[in-house]
Amino acid sequence: MRIFGLFLRVLGIGTIGVGILSAGAMMSTVSGPGGLVLGIGAAALGLGAGVLSLRAGGRVASQADRKQQVRRELSVVALAERRGGVVTVTDVVRGLGITYEEADQLLSSMADGSRISAEVTTEGIVRYVFRELRQTNETPRVRVPASTEDPLEVSDDLAAEESENARANH
Numbered sequence: 001m002r003i004f005g006l007f008l009r010v011l012g013i014g015t016i017g018v019g020i021l022s023a024g025a026m027m028s029t030v031s032g033p034g035g036l037v038l039g040i041g042a043a044a045l046g047l048g049a050g051v052l053s054l055r056a057g058g059r060v061a062s063q064a065d066r067k068q069q070v071r072r073e074l075s076v077v078a079l080a081e082r083r084g085g086v087v088t089v090t091d092v093v094r095g096l097g098i099t100y101e102e103a104d105q106l107l108s109s110m111a112d113g114s115r116i117s118a119e120v121t122t123e124g125i126v127r128y129v130f131r132e133l134r135q136t137n138e139t140p141r142v143r144v145p146a147s148t149e150d151p152l153e154v155s156d157d158l159a160a161e162e163s164e165n166a167r168a169n170h
Contacts, residue, residue, distance in 0.1 A: 001064040008057030012050040019046010072096060072106055077130065085134035086127050 019042055027039035079095040080087045087095075092103040107128045111118045119127050 001067070002061060005057045005061030005064060008053050008060060012053030012057060015046055015053055016050030019043050019050060022046060073110060076106060076110065077133070080128070080130040081133050085130045085132075087130075088125060088127055
């Protein structure tokens with residue numbers, strides 16, 4: 001896709017060049033106001049088609065860059081998942097086969113302080129913590145009633161039911 005974007009850009013530049021050359025050729029070949037009109041028309045046509053091709057090439061290249069960014073981010077998330085929700089720049093370099101600079105920029109762009117945060121260890125190592133993937137036993141579990149009734153009444157009902165079950169089992 002990136003090559004197609006480059007092709008469209010080169011085509012755009014070429015089209016602009018051909019339009020200008022055609023304009024010059026028409027103005028020198030056809031004399032008078034007719035040559036001027038034909039030259040201006042050829043230049044406008046070449047310029048318009050060239051600009052459209054340049055813009056399309058830019059859009060295609062931009063889409064390719066976004067897709068590559070998404071693929072890299074998904075790879076980092078998968079790596080973080082395998083590593084318990086914590087990765088370093090070196091982990092990403094090894095896992096994705098990219099440079100330290102690329103890995104650092106990628107992780108920095110992903111760190112939003114909420115889902116993904118950067119933490120510095122006492123040794124000075126920057127760790128990126130994916131909180132949603134972090135595997136800890138510290139996560140509190142809360143029982144939430146499924147009904148829309150008053151939770152306090154539901155809790156009382158559950159407590160009474162558990163008490164009856166305990167008496168029945170003794």
